[in-house]
Amino acid sequence: MNWAREWSRACARVVAAPGVALLVGAPDTGKSTLATWLVNACLQAGHRVAVVDADVGQSDVGPPGTVGLGYPAGPIDRLDQVQAAAMAFVGATSPARHPARHVVATASMVWQARREGAAAVVVDTTGTVSGRLGQMLKELKIAATCPEWVLVLERGDELAPILRGLRGRAEPKVLRLPPSGGARERSREERRANRERLLARYLEAASPLDLPLTGLGLVNSFWESDLYEEVPESEWQHLWVGLAGARGEVLAAGTVLEAHYGEDRLRILTPWKEGAAVKGIILGDMRVTPEGREAG
Numbered sequence: 111m112n113w114a115r116e117w118s119r120a121c122a123r124v125v126a127a128p129g130v131a132l133l134v135g136a137p138d139t140g141k142s143t144l145a146t147w148l149v150n151a152c153l154q155a156g157h158r159v160a161v162v163d164a165d166v167g168q169s170d171v172g173p174p175g176t177v178g179l180g181y182p183a184g185p186i187d188r189l190d191q192v193q194a195a196a197m198a199f200v201g202a203t204s205p206a207r208h209p210a211r212h213v214v215a216t217a218s219m220v221w222q223a224r225r226e227g228a229a230a231v232v233v234d235t236t237g238t239v240s241g242r243l244g245q246m247l248k249e250l251k252i253a254a255t256c257p258e259w260v261l262v263l264e265r266g267d268e269l270a271p272i273l274r275g276l277r278g279r280a281e282p283k284v285l286r287l288p289p290s291g292g293a294r295e296r297s298r299e300e301r302r303a304n305r306e307r308l309l310a311r312y313l314e315a316a317s318p319l320d321l322p323l324t325g326l327g328l329v330n331s332f333w334e335s336d337l338y339e340e341v342p343e344s345e346w347q348h349l350w351v352g353l354a355g356a357r358g359e360v361l362a363a364g365t366v367l368e369a370h371y372g373e374d375r376l377r378i379l380t381p382w383k384e385g386a387a388v389k390g391i392i393l394g395d396m397r398v399t400p401e402g403r404e405a406g
């Protein structure tokens with residue numbers, strides 16, 4: 111049986127018993143493509159469907175460094191047509207730097223989608239499946255999101271350790287599928303260029319927003335010092351940050367243009383316009399120029 115038939119059958123099975131469907135596979139096996147198939151199949155069946163995009167590097171929903179949640183209203187050709195309705199901030203484009211934050215971000219978006227009444231929640235993930243890190247990430251994502259379905263795209267035996275962990279369980283139901291027959295491998299440079307395209311796209315609608323630094327909550331998992339006053343002002347430049355609201359919800363992401371301690375000002379380039387709603391800043395572990403280039 112060819113891959114497309116197997117994929118169609120898998121979609122039909124999920125449609126018949128919708129729930130959280132976690133997609134797992136190495137890079138370029140077709141996870142994001144399968145996500146669009148699942149979205150379209152669920153929509154056609156009349157299910158309210160959510161997408162959680164946990165691929166923090168090649169982000170289709172929400173900007174890179176975040177886990178986005180969106181509700182596609184009609185059929186899609188590509189996952190990046192799904193608008194982010196909410197996002198969780200990770201602050202890195204690889205899950206390696208802060209796996210706990212990455213997993214919690216994914217889980218928070220999945221549970222929000224469930225809470226908001228999505229019948230099907232399609233969860234796209236990073237291609238990090240190998241080694242201890244890959245195994246740990248998938249194990250923790252499954253533990254934290256409690257999926258009804260895990261769809262694995264297998265090239266060889268790279269997913270054996272993850273599958274081993276699920277053996278004997280009634281849930282999640284595991285569907286083992288071949289990679290997309292049409293999938294194209296992307297080089298490191300292509301991935302980076304695509305990431306920068308996504309960052310630039312996100313910053314297109316951005317403008318500078320000034321926030322009073324002393325009044326802000328500061329979530330810091332990366333800097334040595336918790337006292338920002340000890341950090342040179344220049345350290346802030348181009349830092350990728352999340353803007354958090356009163357309940358810790360992430361309103362938007364942005365890149366720091368300038369910190370000015372003397373004037374108690376943090377200036378951020380972000381599509382978010384409403385400074386009064388921003389109660390906190392989540393520091394990321396990457397730098398992005400105003401043009402959307404990854405820096406230092």
Ligand SMILES: Nc1ncnc2c1ncn2[C@@H]1O[C@H](COP(=O)(O)OP(=O)(O)O)[C@@H](O)[C@H]1O
Nearest residue numbers: 137138139140141142143144290291292293294
């Ligand atoms: N059936 C297909 N026909 C044409 N292009 C495809 C097909 N499946 C995947 N691709 C392309 O191959 C690349 C990798 O697929 P993608 O779904 O993004 O994989 P992943 O999300 O696992 O990294 C993308 O550029 C995608 O557009």
Ligand SMILES: [Mg+2]
Nearest residue numbers: 141142165168
């Ligand atoms: Mg993908």
